[in-house]
Amino acid sequence: MSAVDDVLDRARARLSRVSPADLAGLPDDHLLVDIRPLHNRVAEGEIPGAVPVERIVLEWRLDPGGTHRMPGFTAETVVVVFCNEGYSSSLAARDLQEVGLPKATDLVGGFREYLAAGLPVQPGGTQAVT
Incomplete structure (x- = not known):
C-alpha cells in the first residue's frame, strides 16, 4: 500500500461517508460543498444547492469560529464535501473535522457517482467562495 493510500484509509475511518442516494435523507440544514475546480463544474454541471468553495480556502471559509468564515x-x-471521484474530498472532510466540524464527511464516489446515479444536475459555472 502506498503512503497516500494509508493516509486516505485513516481519513475515511473517521468519516460517516454518504452515498448519493443518502443525500435526500440529510437534515434540511446540511451544507453540501463542491471543491471541484471551475473547469469541471462548467464541463459537467453542478449539484443543485451545493456551494462551490475553492479547496485552497476551504478550512478558512468553514472554520466555525473563524473570522473569514462564510x-x-x-x-x-x-x-x-465532494470532489470528482471522492478521494480529495475524504481528506478535505478530515481537515474540516480538525477545524471544528465534527459532522463533516464526504460523498462516496464524488460528483461522478452522483451523476451516474441519474440525480439532478444544473449547468455549471457558479462562482466559488474564495
Whole structure:
C-alpha cells in the first residue's frame, strides 16, 4: 500500500461517508460543498444547492469560529464535501473535522457517482467562495 493510500484509509475511518442516494435523507440544514475546480463544474454541471468553495480556502471559509468564515452553518451542521471521484474530498472532510466540524464527511464516489446515479444536475459555472 502506498503512503497516500494509508493516509486516505485513516481519513475515511473517521468519516460517516454518504452515498448519493443518502443525500435526500440529510437534515434540511446540511451544507453540501463542491471543491471541484471551475473547469469541471462548467464541463459537467453542478449539484443543485451545493456551494462551490475553492479547496485552497476551504478550512478558512468553514472554520466555525473563524473570522473569514462564510455564513449559513454552525459547528453542528452536517457538511458533505465532494470532489470528482471522492478521494480529495475524504481528506478535505478530515481537515474540516480538525477545524471544528465534527459532522463533516464526504460523498462516496464524488460528483461522478452522483451523476451516474441519474440525480439532478444544473449547468455549471457558479462562482466559488474564495
